[in-house]
Amino acid sequence: MPQTTREILALTHPYDSLPPEALDHLAETVVRRDVDAGTTIYPQGAPLDALYLIIRGRVEITDESGALLSILGPRNSFGERGLMRDGLAATTARADSDSQLIAVPADTFRALIADHPRVARFFDRTRPARAKRQDLATMRLADMMTPAPHTATPDTPIRAAAQTMREHGVSSLMITQGDTVTGIVTTRDLTNKALAEGLAPDTPVRAVMTANPMSLPPSALVSDVLHVMVERRITHMPVIDDGRLVGILTQTDLTRFQATSSAALIRDVADADTVDDLTGIVARIPQLLVQLVGGHNAHQVVTRLITDVGDATTRRLLAMAQEQLGPPPVPYLWLACGSQGRQEQTGVSDQDNCLILDDAMQPQHDAYFKALATFVSDGLDACGYFYCPGDMMATADRWRQPLRVWTQYFQKWIAKPDPEAQMLASVMFDLRPIGGDERLFADLQADTLAAAAGNSIFVAHMVSNSLKHTPPLGLFRGFATVRSGEHKNQIDLKHNGVGPIVDLGRIYALQGQSAQTNTRARLEAAIDGGQVSPTGGRDLLDAYDMIAEARLEHQARQIRRGDTPDNFMAPTDLSDFERSHLRDAFVVVKTMQSAAGQGRGILS
Structure with a gap:
């Protein structure tokens, strides 16, 4: 860190755009200030007398309800939104650690933006971005x-x-x-x-x-x-x-592009010391879902943010396991499949995972990795990511194997696509690395996609397997609901709703040799790559968006009522308009399934 205030400003955007004389004057005008951890720099609604630039430390910005909006580090500025509006603080700023700040007096700041257009543009862009923070998560890195x-x-x-x-x-x-x-x-x-x-x-x-x-x-x-x-x-x-x-x-670029409170959950997960700590943090996910759905975020954004918390929780459990067991005897890679693998977790998710071990593994090493898998899976279960009913977890010996064995698994499934092979391949084509040495998966994924796409018999069996989940369509523009049991007269928005589209997306990715695991990304890649027609692909995307958002809105309603979220919704909960359009979406899915079954929905 430079020693003088002028050097700091000269290396910080947008002050680096100032001419030398203006930079000299600014350096003489500003004040350096040390603040202790926990100090409130200003409360929401208080008059602002300065814009602040962080030299050292971290500052938390919260809204009027106390919800965390952002965590700012060195070279980040805060306070400009209030100065550019009515002079009152729009948020509360509190030092998260011992920090040093540069305070730019309010009059100096206003003169800067009046006299220097590049400085004005920088802070003018910051204002609307923060005001519309519910839209920030949809922005792409590009x-x-x-x-x-x-x-x-x-x-x-x-x-x-x-x-x-x-x-x-x-x-x-x-x-x-x-x-x-x-x-x-x-x-x-x-x-x-x-x-x-x-x-x-x-x-x-x-x-x-x-x-x-x-x-x-x-x-x-x-x-x-x-x-x-x-x-x-x-x-x-x-x-x-x-x-x-x-x-x-x-981090400076991210100052005005902070996500919602999912950032707070991930920060707390990273700092958690025990499984009990993690359990309390993950228990806040349902409220996060309500907040994100209420903010009209797209379903793929909501599920991505929720999955990010699950990924961070898994990695923290892996670290805890290694703290307890010691370093691993050989490199390993923990992978998730299912909804976590596709980055599509919602308010209710079980766990599907496996371990790929380095081929240097010896038989005596398995005790370590079994203990690691047990620790992580037990921790995930305690956090609400329940054990997989089909035992598709790294705790099962079958799914905790060296790379050479995994290579043999995929080779066998592709060469002999019996019903079990089709089911297992469907699950494992959604694998996504979570923690460990990702080099253990890169070649396996590429080689498997190439071999699978080149085997027309395997592809045909996978297409047939993908048609087993059908949309809940009944006669006379009605829905085919569950006929008996706990969910009588309801439709399953997972297995019969998004499930058929997930299956189609996997087939398109297989045919196009796409490494994408997320369903919406697979559909977009299929359109771009010609695996589906532009018209059919866009219709399927629209149908997926409608069904997936109906599922999330259903879960959000349940959480707001104090109920445990699930995937079963009664059509009577919807208006006539909503029911009509949801049924139209299911018709699109059925049409695309039919096209795939006849070889028209994918390239042959």
Whole structure:
């Protein structure tokens, strides 16, 4: 961190756009202020006398009900919304840790935005983004990232790297070899690892970089980035598209693009010390669902945010297990299938998971991994992710195997697609890595998709298997409801609602060799790739959106009533208009199933 206020401002956007004389004046006008953890910097509704910039520490921003809106770190600003409106604080700001701030007096701030258009545009963009925070989660990383980030090679001296960062006013450099990203170096690395350790200026940057940094594709949601940053306590996110570096997103970029209280849940999960702590945190998911549905978020956003909490919970349990058992004897990868694998968890979910182990595993190592699987599955069950009724969990010996065995599984299912193989393949084609060494899955997934797509007999059996779940259509424009039992006169919005579309999406992904696991992403890829006609594909997307949103709205109503959410809805709960359109959606699904069964819905 630079020592002088002017140096800090010169490396912070939008002040880096100021001419030298304006920057000099600003540095002389602002005030540096230290605040202790827990200090309220200003309460909601109080008069604002300054805009604040964080130099060190973290600041929580909450709304009038106390709900967490964002967690801000160094180089983030806050308070501008109130200053640009009526001079009153629109939120409450509280120091989450010992922090140091720069306070820009209100009159100075107003003069800045009046005299410098680039500064004005920066803060004017921030205002509507925060006011419409329910829409932020739908934004894609491609819309926010900084394209073409600055790069260096691993052999670049740390002095040259620092000079490049100073010259361009950036806080990081991507370290690349050819087209491959091998690491990232930040100002924090240069301070903590180079300067503090007294490294020579000609030391290669590889000595202080973070190797193989976490990255996301440009199609990822803004909420994905926020959750990863909060959970893993990182401040820079490289953006990789098909193996190619296309951009970077920093914590500063996220200042005005915070997700709703799902960020608070993930932060609490990352800080949890016990399974009991996790249980209390995950118990807040139903209220999160109500909030997100009430905010008219798209169903794929709601389920993605809820699944993010489930992913973070799983990773925290894996870490707890390793704290108890010690480091693993060989590399492993924990994967989820089912709704978690597809990033489609709702207010009610069981667990479906497995373990892929490195081929170096020896028989005596299984005791460790069985104990790890038991700890995690028991923890997930305690948190409300109930044991899979079909025992599709890593606790089962069958689903805790070395990579070579998993390769044999898929080869056998594809070569001999009997009913059990079809069922297992359907489940396992939804696998998504959650925690561990992801290299154990990359080749297996690519090889399996290629082999499966090239086997027309297997594809035909998978299509036939996908038609077993049918939409609940009855005669005379009615619904085929459950005939007896606890859910008599209700329709199952999971198995007969979204289920048939999930099955179709999996078939399209298989035929197109798409690595996507999310159903909506699979449908979009199928349209782009020609696995379905544009008209039929768009109709199916619209039908999926209607059915999935009806399911979430049903669960939200149950939660608001104090009931446990489920997937069974009585058609009488809907208006005539809603029933008519929901039935039309089921007709679209039935039509697409028929086309797939006749070979017209997919490429042959």
